[in-house]
Amino acid sequence: MFSTIGATLSAWTGSVANAIIACVNRIVSPRVVRLVEADDGGFAVQATGNVDILPSRIAYADGALTAPNLAALFRGRRVEIILQPKRFLFRPLELPARAADFIEGIVRAQIDRLTPWSAAEAVFGCTAPVAGGSDTISTMIAATTRKVATTYTQAVAAFHPSAVAVCTGVEGQANPVKVFEQSARGHLDAARLSRVLQLVLGVVAVVAVLAIGVSAYVGSSLGAQEDELARQISTRRAAIRAGGDGGDRSPVAALERRKYETPASVIVLETLSRLLPDHTYVTELHLAGNKLQISGITTDAPSLIPLIEQSQHFTRATFYAPTTRAPSDPGERFHIEARVEPKNNMGNAVGNTVAP
Structure with missing residues (x-):
C-alpha cells in the first residue's frame, strides 16, 4: 500500500x-x-x-x-x-x-x-x-x-x-x-x-497532523475547564438558593445564629457600667468569645463578685489574679473573670433595663 x-x-x-x-x-x-x-x-x-x-x-x-x-x-x-x-x-x-x-x-x-x-x-x-x-x-x-x-x-x-x-x-x-x-x-x-514538491507536501502533512493533535488537546482541556466552571457555578447557585430558603443550615441562618450567640463588646461594656458602683473604675477589658476579663481599681473588691453574679448577664464570676493595693493607688486593684451569657438574653435584659 x-x-x-x-x-x-x-x-x-x-x-x-x-x-x-x-x-x-x-x-x-x-x-x-x-x-x-x-x-x-x-x-x-x-x-x-x-x-x-x-x-x-x-x-x-x-x-x-x-x-x-x-x-x-x-x-x-x-x-x-x-x-x-x-x-x-x-x-x-x-x-x-x-x-x-x-x-x-x-x-x-x-x-x-x-x-x-x-x-x-x-x-x-x-x-x-x-x-x-x-x-x-x-x-x-x-x-x-x-x-x-x-x-x-x-x-x-x-x-x-x-x-x-x-x-x-x-x-x-x-x-x-x-x-x-x-x-x-x-x-x-x-x-x-x-522532490521539492514532495518535501513540501510532507512538511504540510506533518504540520497538519500536529495542528490536529494540538487542536484536539486544547479543545479537550478547554472542555474540561468549562465543565469544572459549570459545576462550580451550579454549586454556588444551589448554595445561594439554599440560603434564600431560610433553612437552619443556610449561610444566612448560620450568620443569624452567630449574631445572637456572640456577645457584643459594646453591650457588655454598657451592662458593666450599670452594674459596677461609682467607686469602681475599669482600666482593662478583654472579651474572647463568651469569656470576659476586667481589671481596675475599687474601694471594695470582694463586693464586686456578688454584684456580677447577681446579674443575669454574667455567670461564674471569680478573681483570676490576686487583689493588690499599691501606696499610690486610691483603692484595691482587682482582676475578675466571668462568663458572658448569649446576646439574645443580654439584649432582652438590656432592653428591659433601658426601657424606663
Whole structure:
C-alpha cells in the first residue's frame, strides 16, 4: 500500500513539476541557439536575441564541439541541434482519425516494428498529422538511436544550457521535427522540482497532523475547564438558593445564629457600667468569645463578685489574679473573670433595663 501511494505521489508531483516548468517556459521563453549540421559534420550557428560574439562555424569531432566563447554562447539558452536527415530512419504511418491525440503512444508501442531498434534504444519524432481521408490521418516518423542523440546533447550539456533538443528536417515540412530533448539540471529541473514538491507536501502533512493533535488537546482541556466552571457555578447557585430558603443550615441562618450567640463588646461594656458602683473604675477589658476579663481599681473588691453574679448577664464570676493595693493607688486593684451569657438574653435584659 505504501509503495503504491509513493508511486502515485511521485507521478503526481512529476506531472505538477512538468506543468510548472511548461508554464514558466511559456511566460519566459529562453533565447534559442540553433546549430545546423553541415555536410562536413560541423555546425552553422543561428541565434535569437543579442549575442556579443557569435561564431560563424562550430567544429565537431570525437564528441566535442570546438569554437571560441562557447560557454558564453550556450549558457542558459535553449540549444536546438538540427542534424541532417541521413542520420535518421523515416517511416510513414497511417492511422484512424480518432487516434490523432495518441500518435506518440501508438508509435512508442510499435517502435520495434517500425524501426530496427527497441523502445529503449530508439528516439523518434512525428510530423503533424495530415488528414488522408474522411477517417484516416497520416504522419511521418523520424527515428534514430538514443546513442546518436545523446552524443550530441552531451557535447552541448558541458556548457550549461537550459535545454538541448535534437531535431531533423523532413521533406515537405517547414519546421524541423524534434526527436529528443534533454533539460539541463538547473533551477527548474523537473526531477529536482518534483522532490521539492514532495518535501513540501510532507512538511504540510506533518504540520497538519500536529495542528490536529494540538487542536484536539486544547479543545479537550478547554472542555474540561468549562465543565469544572459549570459545576462550580451550579454549586454556588444551589448554595445561594439554599440560603434564600431560610433553612437552619443556610449561610444566612448560620450568620443569624452567630449574631445572637456572640456577645457584643459594646453591650457588655454598657451592662458593666450599670452594674459596677461609682467607686469602681475599669482600666482593662478583654472579651474572647463568651469569656470576659476586667481589671481596675475599687474601694471594695470582694463586693464586686456578688454584684456580677447577681446579674443575669454574667455567670461564674471569680478573681483570676490576686487583689493588690499599691501606696499610690486610691483603692484595691482587682482582676475578675466571668462568663458572658448569649446576646439574645443580654439584649432582652438590656432592653428591659433601658426601657424606663
